[in-house]
Amino acid sequence: MNKKKIKKPLSKHKATAAAPTLRPEKKSVYFYLFALCVITVFIYSNSLENAILNFDDNDYFAYPEITQLSWHNLKLYFSKYYLIMYQPLPVLTLAVNYYFSQIETLPLHVFNLIFHLLNMLLVYTFIYKLSLNRLVALITTTLFAIHPMNVEAVTWISARSSGLYTCFYILAIIFYLNYISLAQRKYLLFSALAFIFSLFSKAQAVTLPLVLLVIDYYCSRINRATLPAILLEKAPFFILSCLFGVITILDKDTLNNITNGMLISYSFPETICLICYSFIFYIYKLFVPLNLCAIYVYPPKINGALPSIYYWSPLILLALIGLIWPVAKKRKYVLFGILLFLVTISINIQLIPSRLFIVADRYGYFPYIGIFFIMGMFCNEVVEKKIQINRHLKQILWGILLLYFFIFTGLTIHRNTIWKDNISFMTDIINKNPVVPYLSRAYGTRANALKDNNQLSKALADYKKAIEINPSETIAYLNRALLYIKTNQYPDAINDLNTAIKLQPNAAIMYSKRGLAKYALQDSQGALRDINQAIQLNPNIGEAYNLRAILRFSMNDYTGSEKDFDQAIILNPSDSELYKNRGIMSLKMQDLEAACQDLSTASHMGNVSVRQMLDQFCKTT
Numbered sequence: 001m002n003k004k005k006i007k008k009p010l011s012k013h014k015a016t017a018a019a020p021t022l023r024p025e026k027k028s029v030y031f032y033l034f035a036l037c038v039i040t041v042f043i044y045s046n047s048l049e050n051a052i053l054n055f056d057d058n059d060y061f062a063y064p065e066i067t068q069l070s071w072h073n074l075k076l077y078f079s080k081y082y083l084i085m086y087q088p089l090p091v092l093t094l095a096v097n098y099y100f101s102q103i104e105t106l107p108l109h110v111f112n113l114i115f116h117l118l119n120m121l122l123v124y125t126f127i128y129k130l131s132l133n134r135l136v137a138l139i140t141t142t143l144f145a146i147h148p149m150n151v152e153a154v155t156w157i158s159a160r161s162s163g164l165y166t167c168f169y170i171l172a173i174i175f176y177l178n179y180i181s182l183a184q185r186k187y188l189l190f191s192a193l194a195f196i197f198s199l200f201s202k203a204q205a206v207t208l209p210l211v212l213l214v215i216d217y218y219c220s221r222i223n224r225a226t227l228p229a230i231l232l233e234k235a236p237f238f239i240l241s242c243l244f245g246v247i248t249i250l251d252k253d254t255l256n257n258i259t260n261g262m263l264i265s266y267s268f269p270e271t272i273c274l275i276c277y278s279f280i281f282y283i284y285k286l287f288v289p290l291n292l293c294a295i296y297v298y299p300p301k302i303n304g305a306l307p308s309i310y311y312w313s314p315l316i317l318l319a320l321i322g323l324i325w326p327v328a329k330k331r332k333y334v335l336f337g338i339l340l341f342l343v344t345i346s347i348n349i350q351l352i353p354s355r356l357f358i359v360a361d362r363y364g365y366f367p368y369i370g371i372f373f374i375m376g377m378f379c380n381e382v383v384e385k386k387i388q389i390n391r392h393l394k395q396i397l398w399g400i401l402l403l404y405f406f407i408f409t410g411l412t413i414h415r416n417t418i419w420k421d422n423i424s425f426m427t428d429i430i431n432k433n434p435v436v437p438y439l440s441r442a443y444g445t446r447a448n449a450l451k452d453n454n455q456l457s458k459a460l461a462d463y464k465k466a467i468e469i470n471p472s473e474t475i476a477y478l479n480r481a482l483l484y485i486k487t488n489q490y491p492d493a494i495n496d497l498n499t500a501i502k503l504q505p506n507a508a509i510m511y512s513k514r515g516l517a518k519y520a521l522q523d524s525q526g527a528l529r530d531i532n533q534a535i536q537l538n539p540n541i542g543e544a545y546n547l548r549a550i551l552r553f554s555m556n557d558y559t560g561s562e563k564d565f566d567q568a569i570i571l572n573p574s575d576s577e578l579y580k581n582r583g584i585m586s587l588k589m590q591d592l593e594a595a596c597q598d599l600s601t602a603s604h605m606g607n608v609s610v611r612q613m614l615d616q617f618c619k620t621t
Contacts, residue, residue, distance in 0.1 A: 024134045024135060024138070029134050029138065032138060033120075033121065033124060033138075033141070036120065036141065036142060036145055037117050037120065039145075039146070039409075040113075040116070040117060040120065040145045040146065041113065041117070043146060043409055043412050043413055043416075044113050044116070044154060044155065044412075044416060046413060046416050046417065047109060047113075047151075047154070047155040047416035047419060048105075048106055048109045048110060048113070049105060049106060049109070050109060050155065050416070050419050050420050050421070051105060051420065051421040051422065052103060052105055052108070052157065053156070053157075053158075053419070053422055053425055054422050054445045054448065054449070055156075055158070055294065055422075055425065055445075056083055056158035057156075057157045057158050059083055060082065060083070060091070060094050060158065061094070061098065061103055063082065065077070065095070066091060066094055066098060067095075067098050069095045069096060069098070069099040073095070074092070077091045077092050077095070078200075081251040083158075084251055085161070085202075085203070085248075085251075086203065086244075086247050086248055086251065087161045087200075087201060087202055087203075088200050089161075089164055089197065089200045089201045090160050090161040090164055090201055090202070093111060093160065093164070094108075094160075097111060105157075108157045109155070109157065111160065112154050112155070112156075112157065112159075112160050112163055113154060115163035115164060115167055116145075116150070116153075116154045116163055118167055119144070119163060119166050119167055119170065120141050120144060120145045121141075122167060122170040122171060122174065123137075123140060123141045123144050123170060123369060124137045124138070124140075124141040125137075125170075125174055126170050126173055126174055126177070126369075127140045127141070127369075127373055127376065129174060129177040129178075129181075130177060130215070130218070130373075131333075131373075131376075131377065133376075133377075133380055135376070135379070135380050135383065136373070136376035136377050136379075136380050137376070138376075139372070139375060139376035139379055139380075139401075140369065140372040140373050140375075140376040142405070143368075143372040143375065143408075144368070144369060144372055146405065146408045146409050146412055147286075147289065147368065147408055147412070148289040148292060148411040148412045148415050149285055149286065149289050149292065149361050149364045149365075149368065150361075150362075150364075150365055150368075150412075151292070151361070151412055151415040151416060151419075152292075152294060152360070152361040152362040153166075153361075153362040155415075155416050155419045156294070156362070156419060159362050161201055161202040162202065162362045162365045163365075164198075164201035164202070165198045165199075165201035165202035165204060165205045165366075166198075166365055167198075167201075168194045168195070168197040168198035168201060168205070169194075169195075169198045169205055169208060169366060170366075171194040171197075171198075172191045172192075172194035172195040172198060172208055173191075173208075173211065173212070173215065175187045175188070175190040175191035175194060176188070176191045176212055176215065177215070180215075180219055188233065191212075192236055192237065192240070195208050195237060195240060196240065199240060199241075199244040203244065203245070203248040203347075204344070204347050204348065204363075204366075205244075206241040206244055206245050206347065207241075207343055207344050207346075207347050208237060208241070209234050209237035209238045209241055210343045211340060211343055211344065212234060212237065213230070213234065214336060214339045214340055214343060216230055217336065217339070218332060218333070218336040265301075270306060270310070271351070273306065273310040273311055273313050273314060274298075274299075274306075274310060274313075274350075274358060275349055275350075275351065276313035276314045276316075276317045277309065277310050277313040277358070278349045278350070278358060278359050279317055279342075279345070279349065280313050280316055280317055280320075281296075281358075281359045282345055282359065282363070282364050282367070282368075283320070283371075285361070285364070286364065286368055286371055289408070289411055290411075291432060292361055292415060293361075293428060293429060293432040293433065294360075294361070294418075294419075294425065294428070294429055295356065295357050295429050295433060295438070295442075296357050296358050296359050296360070296433070297356065297357060297358070297433045297434065297436045297438050297439075298356075298357070298358050298436070299358070299434070300435075300436050324338065331377075333373065333374060333377040334374055334377075336370075336373070337370040337371055337373045337374035337377075338370065338371075338374070339370070340367070340369065340370030340373070341367045341368070341370035341371050342367075342370075344366055344367040344370070345363065345364065345367040348360070348363040356438050379397070379401070382394060382397060421449065422445055422446060422448070422449035423446055423449045423450065423453070426442045426443075426445050426446035426449070427446060429442045430442050430443065430446070435469060436469075437469060437470040437473075439466075439469055440466040440467070440469040440473045440476060441466070441473070443462045443463070443465045443466035443469065443476075444462070444463065444466040444473070444475060444476045444479060446462050447459040447460075447462035447463045447466065447479065447480075447483075448479060450462060451479075451482075451483055451486070456483065456486070456487060459483055460480070460483060463476055463479060463480035463483065464480070467480070472503060474500050474503045474504045474507070477496040477497070477499050477500040477503070478496070478497070478500050478509065478510060478513065480496050481493040481494075481496035481497045481500065481513060481517070482513065484496065484517075485513065485516065485517055488520070490517045490518075490520045490521050491521070493513070493514075494514055494517045494518065494521075497510055497514040497517065498514070501514070506537055507537070508533075508534040508535075508537035508538035508541055508544070509534070509538075509541070510534075511530040511531070511533045511534035511537065512530070512531065512534040512541055512543055512544045512547070514530045515527040515528070515529075515530030515531040515534065515544070515547060516543075516547060518530060519547060519550075519551065524551055524554065524555070527547070527551060528548065528551050531544050531547050531548045531551065532548070535548070540571060541571070542567075542568045542569075542571035542572035542575065542578070543568075543572075545564045545565070545567045545568035545571065546564070546565070546568040546577075546578055546581060548560075548564045549561045549562075549563075549564035549565040549568060549581070549582075549585070550581065552564060553585055553588075558585075558589060561585060562582075562585065565578065565581060565582040565585065566582075574605070576601075576605035576606060576607035577602075577607065579598040579599070579601045579602040579605070579607075580598070580599065580602040580607055580610050582598045583595045583596070583597075583598030583599040583602065583610070583613070584613075586598060587613070587617060592617065592618075595617065595618075596614070596617065596618035599613055599614050599617075599618065600614065600618070
C-alpha cells in the first residue's frame with residue numbers, strides 16, 4: 001500500500017501573498033527610503049536640542065552607576081529596576097551617552113532618532129518580506145516614519161526603551177519570516193536571540209510569541225496537522241515571555257503600583273468602559289492625532305459618574321467590530337493587521353490601573369504597524385484594480401494620502417516643540433487634563449522651572465495652585481518654602497516647612513531648610529535643634545553640616561565648627577562655598593596658612609568672591 005510522503009510541517013511553508021503586479025524598481029525604492037530618512041531627520045531636527053525634562057529624564061541620571069560606566073556597574077544594570085521598570089539595555093545606552101558626553105542633550109536625542117531611522121528600515125524589511133510588495137512596504141514605512149503619535153517614543157529621552165525594544169522585536173520577526181521561507185532552523189535561533197534583547201529593553205516585548213502565531217496564520221501555516229509542531233517551536237518564546245513577565249512584576253514599587261491601582265474607585269462596569277475607551281483612543285488617534293499629550297489622567301467622577309464618552313465606548317467598539325468583521329473575513333490582510341494591532345496594544349491596556357495615566361502615545365509605536373499595513377494593502381489593491389473604484393475616487397484617495405502626509409509632517413514638527421523644556425511641556429499637560437491630584441505635580445514641576453528662570457511671581461502662583469489641588473503633596477510645600485527663602489520671606493517659609501514636617505516627619509531635608517530659615521531670623525537655638533534633627537535623620541546632608549559649623553562658630557565652639565566644616569567638605573568636595581566658609585573661620589582663628597589654602601582652593605574652583613580676601617590676607621596677585 002503506497003503512503004503519501006508527509007512533508008515536515010516546518011520545512012517548506014512560504015508566505016502566501018500573491019505576487020504583485022506593481023513592482024517598484026529596487027533603485028527607486030532605495031532612493032525613496034533614503035529620501036524618507038532625510039525627511040524624517042528634518043521633521044525631528046527641531047527636537048534635537050530639547051532639554052532634559054523633569055519627567056523621568058533627570059531621574060535616570062540621579063543613579064550613580066549610570067553616571068559611572070564600568071564593568072561592575074554593568075552588572076547592576078541587569079540586576080536592578082530603574083523607575084519601577086526592568087530595562088537594562090536602555091539604561092546601558094544612557095550610561096554610554098553620559099560616558100562620552102555627560103548630559104548634553106544633542107547626543108541623547110540623536111541616539112533616539114537613529115533608532116527611529118533604523119526601525120523605519122526594519123519596518124520596510126518586515127512588511128516587504130510579509131507581503132512581497134514594495135508599494136505596501138513603502139506606504140507602511142512612510143506612515144510609521146512621520147506619524148505624530150510616534151513623537152513621544154522618539155523625542156522623549158526616557159522613552160528610548162520603546163525604540164530599542166521595537167528594533168529587536170522587528171528583527172525577531174524578520175528572522176522568523178526567514179525561518180518560514182527558507183526552512184533553516186538557525187533563523188529560529190536568531191529570532192529567539194533578538195527576542196531576548198527586546199525583552200531586556202522593555203517588558204512590552206513579551207507579546208512576541210502571540211505575534212509569531214498571527215504571522216503563522218497569515219502565512220497559512222496553521223492547520224490541524226501542523227498546529228502541535230508550531231506550538232512546540234514557540235515553547236521557548238513563551239517560556240521567555242513568562243520569565244520576563246515575572247521579573248517585571250517582582251519589583252516592589254511595581255507591585256505597590258498594582259496594589260494601589262486596585263484601590264481606585266471604579267466599579268467593574270466602569271472598568272470595562274475604561275478598557276473599551278483605551279482601544280478606541282488608539283484607533284481614533286491614529287486617524288486624528290490631535291490634542292496629543294504626554295499624560296492622559298484617569299477620568300475623575302463628576303457627581304459619581306464618568307464623562308459620557310466612557311459609557312459610550314463599549315457600544316462604539318462593538319459598532320467598529322460589526323463594520324470591520326465582514327471585511328476581515330473576506331480579506332486576510334485586514335484580519336492580520338487588526339490582530340497584530342490588538343495583540344501588541346493589549347499589553348498596555350490596564351485591566352488594573354497601575355500607573356497615573358490611562359493611555360500613552362508611545363504605546364502605539366509598534367502596534368500601529370498593523371493598521372498601517374492594512375492601509376498599504378488597501379492602496380495596493382486599488383492600484384492593481386482588485387478593488388474597483390472610479391478614476392475620480394482614486395484621485396481623491398491619493399489626494400487624501402498626500403494631504404495626510406503633509407498634515408502629519410506639520411503636526412509632528414509642532415509636537416516636538418511641546419517637549420522643548422519643562423515649562424512648555426508641563427503647560428501642555430495642565431491645559432489638556434481635568435483637575436485631578438496628579439496635576440499638583442505638573443504645577444509643581446512648572447513652578448520649579450519658572451523659579452529657575454527667575455519668574456518668581458509665576459512660580460509662586462503655580463506652587464499655590466499645586467497645594468490647592470493636592471494639600472497633602474509634601475514636595476509642594478518644600479518647594480514653595482525654598483522660594484520664600486530665596487526671596488527672604490522666612491516666616492512664610494517656616495510655616496510651609498512646619499506643614500511639610502507634619503505630613504512627612506522623617507524627612508531630613510525639611511528640618512535642614514527650616515533650620516536655615518530660623519538662622520536667617522537669628523533664632524540660633526531653634527536653628528541648631530533643627531539641624532541636629534536633620535543630621536540625626538540623614539547624616540549625609542552636607543548643607544546641614546555647613547550650617548551647623550557656622551552656628552557652632554558663632555557660639556564659640558571652634559572645635560565642633562571645624563569638625564563640621566571638614567565633614568561638609570567630605571560630603572560635597574566640589575562646593576567652593578564650603579572652602580570659603582572654612583577659610584573665613586580659619587582667618588578668625590588666626591590660622592593664616594589654613595585660611596589661605598582654603599580660600600585659594602575656592603578661587604581655583606571659580607569662586608570670585610574670595611579674591612578680595614586673598615589679596616588682603618594672602619598677598620596674592
